[in-house]
Amino acid sequence: MSRLQLASLEPLPEVRPGDDLASLLLAAGADGLGPGDLLVVAHKVVSKAEGAIADLADVTPSARALELGATHDKDPRHVQVVLGQSAELVRAAHGVLICRTHHGFVCANAGVDASNAGAPDRLVTLPRDPDASARRLRAALPGRPAVVISDSFGRAWRHGQVDVAIGIAGLGPLEDWRGRADADGRELHATWIAIADEAAAAADLVRGKDSRVPAIAVSGLDRHITTDDGPGAAALLRPRSEDLFA
């Protein structure tokens, strides 16, 4: 029998720029994790600790941000922060800006979020390099668990958001069964499983959105955990040239 167990860590205090996130996580229960475990951390506390925030009072909207703000009934300063995080605006409709971030993630508002930001008129952006953030966090945790940094992304065609991995250290992002055989010995053509995204989604089930519980411990994924940090969430990005919905 195969098993998976997930448990929330303790709530964290409000995280501020410059805080030592690893120490806060260790105090919240991450000290119990070992090299076969996975720690899934909501990106917001990573972003805050790294200072990946923007205060609206400091933002001067461009002409494009003013225009998009007027069209989509959004604060043009907020739109400016979103554009600053974006390599490309993929769609703008129904009051939603779907952006390709500088990292390559396609998501609403380039991952810029006002909720749980810690102050009014403050926005939290994605970490500048979430794979590097995950690697640093893993290196700073004495038990060396694998680390996934997650965010909630909407999906084309389906309602609601699911958490996905935006930063990974020490977990294989994808399990490749292409070319392997199924139970009948038939080749499994299309089976390429986004393990890290499924782990992020699983962790989100244990987390209340109104709580200060950003981190979830996962045990039972040993076979996907690697000593080296691996390719990170960058390996989950489909190149624009291969995408049917670019």
Place this chain on the structure above:
Amino acid sequence: MSRLQLASLEPLPEVRPGDDLASLLLAAGADGLGPGDLLVVAHKVVSKAEGAIADLADVTPSARALELGATHDKDPRHVQVVLGQSAELVRAAHGVLICRTHHGFVCANAGVDASNAGAPDRLVTLPRDPDASARRLRAALPGRPAVVISDSFGRAWRHGQVDVAIGIAGLGPLEDWRGRADADGRELHATWIAIADEAAAAADLVRGKDSRVPAIAVSGLDRHITTDDGPGAAALLRPRSEDLFA
């Protein structure tokens, strides 16, 4: 502390049309599940038990199937089965047919799959009405656990597949935090969590693709489980009119 636990049931024998799937699942360990538990079942065994299969020898491809088959290097009989399951061909490129099924799911090849089909030149299609299948299965399990029927879907913009819910009985498909407050008392505008999809993704982590272990027991989701069967996976479908990538 919040917890989630997942465990695979025992492998099932090869499932054939007309088999009593509930009995097979009970013998595989579902007899231990109660009303606060969730059983996630890969759709393939549901489809097989319901006879949602197609043998290529019985299929005559249409002119369109012949044309698409030639263009995309696919067996035109396979393409014909895909078209028969589809309300709309959303994209056809890179040898992939992205279809909107008659149920409204947007996925590769309308969910038609040749792997683990039980016989050569046999295809497994999605259940005709997966929400009804989930409700029937729940009703047939004495412990009345919630039931999710899952399939692996690819995603726009990201590599790999994750499991999603295509049929649901007794689990709230979405948790709506829109209008509720975050930890700062600020409104959580966009937070609408696709619980059932996250549960399907979590269950997939416990399942080996080459095994005959289609069913995973999940405990710890009590707060999302309902006595009535609820709106099902139909509630997860974004209407075409609201979709930016139709």
